[in-house]
Amino acid sequence: MRHRILFGSYPIPRFAGIASHNFVVWTDEKGRPLYEINGGAANADGSFNYCAILGPLTAVVTDYADRDLIYRPEFYTRPTSRTTLLLEGNYASIADRWRAAVDVAEQIRHSGLRYSFLVQNSNSVATAIANSIGVAPPRTAIGRVRAPGSYRRLALDRP
Template sequence: MPMNHRILFGSYPIPRFANVANHNFLVWTDEEGRPLFEINGGASNPDGTFNYAAAFSRLTAVQTDYARRDPRLYPEFYVRPTSRTVTLFEAGYREVAARWRAGVEMAERIAAAGLRYSFLTQNSNSVASTVARSMELSVPSAALGILRAPGGRRRLRPVDIHGSRHARSMNAHMS
């Protein structure tokens, strides 16, 4: 009997930080457990490529489509052997797709907000927590420790996302 589709919360131990600190992310798997999409937060390099820990960069959030793979632009952490996951939601395709769509919309707002990346506060972990909550899913407390996932307890607030310089300039042009 096949499984339902799932939304998983993943953690990848970062080798650069002695595998203590983690990079958190979200993944949508099909009924066979194969990854379809993945949402990652992190920093963007000046050339637009993804970097989950680049200092002095802009915070971004991207969706990886496993049907069109390009790890330089769209990272793939779910398929790495040291990544761990926990199921946040399991249901049929339509229910998972609706929640995932809400998460993608939040990721797009985060990417457009022009926020500054910070290893300790605004990073991949705060993006994963914020996106999961936008899907109305609870983030596992074990994935949010201060050493394990710096920034994981921080939810990027609407004022962070909508009150950014970019959002203020957009509002000014609309008035």
């Protein structure tokens, strides 16, 4: 197996698993997660807000070699998470695409956008990340009910 970038979807139990939280993950040749990008709201101290209703929109890059669940969430490892392949390649080609994804995550963090459950949220962040690496998010993981905000194009300033 080669390195991969996967589009993940985690059914949110609070919403009977109908609505999902989308994320993007990079796995190594053995399928182990190396990095993950999640969108959502930030708490005042900068930590990830798992139960967000309001707050600044953020994108968090999790390094699986340096785990900290308060500041960098992990969804790939949850048993109910589902993933779809976005890209597959050697380490260098995936690392190049991942760098573009991390750049967009940084833009989102500093964008000043506000989190909104139905408009701009984790799902719109995952869509922006997928688009940044030149791939559309999988149709099975987006939708107004399944993944609110997944159709939202974030208004990011381009450098």
